[in-house]
Each structure stands twice: as structure tokens, then as C-alpha cells.
Amino acid sequence: DVKVTQSSRYLVKRTGEKVFLECVQDMDHENMFWYRQDPGLGLRLIYFSYDVKMKEKGDIPEGYSVSREKKERFSLILESASTNQTSMYLCASSFQPANIQYFGAGTRLSVL
Amino acid sequence: AQSVSQHNHHVILSEAASLELGCNYSYGGTVNLFWYVQYPGQHLQLLLKYFSGDPLVKGIKGFEAEFIKSKFSFNLRKPSVQWSDTAEYFCAVNGREGGFKTIFGAGTRLFVKA
Numbered sequence A: 001d002v003k004v005t006q007s008s009r010y011l012v013k014r015t016g017e018k019v020f021l022e023c024v025q026d027m028d029h030e031n032m033f034w035y036r037q038d039p040g041l042g043l044r045l046i047y048f049s050y051d052v053k054m055k056e057k058g059d060i061p062e063g064y065s066v067s068r069e070k071k072e073r074f075s076l077i078l079e080s081a082s083t084n085q086t087s088m089y090l091c092a093s094s095f096q097p098a099n100i101q102y103f104g105a106g107t108r109l110s111v112l
Numbered sequence B: 001a002q003s004v005s006q007h008n009h010h011v012i013l014s015e016a017a018s019l020e021l022g023c024n025y026s027y028g029g030t031v032n033l034f035w036y037v038q039y040p041g042q043h044l045q046l047l048l049k050y051f052s053g054d055p056l057v058k059g060i061k062g063f064e065a066e067f068i069k070s071k072f073s074f075n076l077r078k079p080s081v082q083w084s085d086t087a088e089y090f091c092a093v094n095g096r097e098g099g100f101k102t103i104f105g106a107g108t109r110l111f112v113k114a
Helices: none
Strands: A004-006 A010-013 A019-025 A029-036 A042-049 A064-070 A073-078 A085-096 A107-111 B003-006 B010-014 B019-021 B022-025 B033-038 B044-050 B056-058 B064-068 B075-079 B087-095 B108-113
Touching: A004 A085, A019 A029, A019 A085, A019 A107, A029 A064, A029 A073, A029 B056, A042 A064, A064 B056, A064 B075, A073 A085, B003 B087, B010 B019, B019 B108, B022 B033, B022 B087, B033 B075, B044 B056, B044 B064, B044 B075, B075 B087
Parallel strands: A010 A107, B010 B108
Antiparallel strands: A004 A019, A019 A073, A029 A042, A029 A085, A064 A073, A085 A107, B003 B022, B019 B075, B022 B075, B033 B044, B033 B087, B056 B064, B064 B075, B087 B108
């Protein structure tokens, strides 16, 4: 079974803090994704990466950055957290971009 | 613009009722279609997918979906729901013309009464 592991299930941070969300997959997938999930809005793509050190902006990249130094790890960074970034963050990976995505359990981030 | 529209945000059914969740998409070219499901407290996971071939696809737990190209639709169906089908369901699409970026619908929360 593919396993996508997100480092935290719940995080509480203060406005202005730098926040790191980590994601690791164990299936040697080329592609990794970060989404945020908000009620009534579904999943919105923040960033994705199709190879080590490669990244592409998704639909809502503002206020976020990413890092992919190793194939199995994809990090999402909030440089200066704001209250409107309070959300559920989902990491996913896939063998090919068109193919099935495998999701982590999610990190529920609250920015106070 | 590429988009996915799910017709219902909340659906409440009694056990044994039939289910149909609507999904329409706007996406140029050849598409791949998916339904994902998120059970309470669990990961989002694949329910079924369509890449090509028979437009009627079957997934896990008795679910099926039909791709109707002329209607840009990929509706999810189940003849008889169970309490354990209570979950949130997401329709998704990707394709070459969009660089294979997957677009998700807003989701439909299904509650099945025992």
C-alpha cells in the first residue's frame, strides 16, 4: 500500500510565524502535491512538484512556498502565517500526473 | 476555465435508498475522471476512475459511475446505500490540455440514516 505521511495532524500557530508542513511518501512517486481543503470549496491546488527540485504553482500559491530536496519529501512553507491560512492541508503523490493520487491524513492548521 | 461542478453539497438518504451524485466538468480535450471519497476521520481515497473504454465504470463498495461525453458528466451511483457510505465525495478531472492538473469539485456530503 502507498503511504503518504504528513508530519502533524493538528497545528496551532500565531500570526506571522513561519510554518513548515512536511510530507513523505514511500512509493517512489515522481509527483507530489499540496492542496488546501475548505468547506464548500473542495480541494484547491497550492503547489505541485514533478521531480526533485522542480515545482509548479497551482491555483492559490500566494503566501506559500515549497521545497523538494529529496524525491520522497515535499514540504509546504508558510513564510508568515496569516489567519486566512487556517485550513486543512492535504499532501498527495502520484506515479504520473494524470494518474490516481494518494493522500495523506491531512494537517489541520489553525492560525491565531 | 477548467472547473468541476457537483450538483449537491449535502445529501441525506435512508439506508437502502438509491444514490446518484451529479458531476459536470468543463475541461478541454481528452479527460480522465475520478471520484474520491473521504470517510469520517480517514484519508481521501480513490473510489473509481475512468481513463478510456467502457464509459460505465465500477468501483469499490458497489459504486459505479457513467461518463457521458456529450453532457460532460460523470455521475456517481449506488443502487442501495448503507450507513457506512456516510462520507464526503469529490469528483475530479484532469487531462493533457490542462497539463494534467487535477481539478476537484467542491464535494458532496452524504449522510445515510440507519
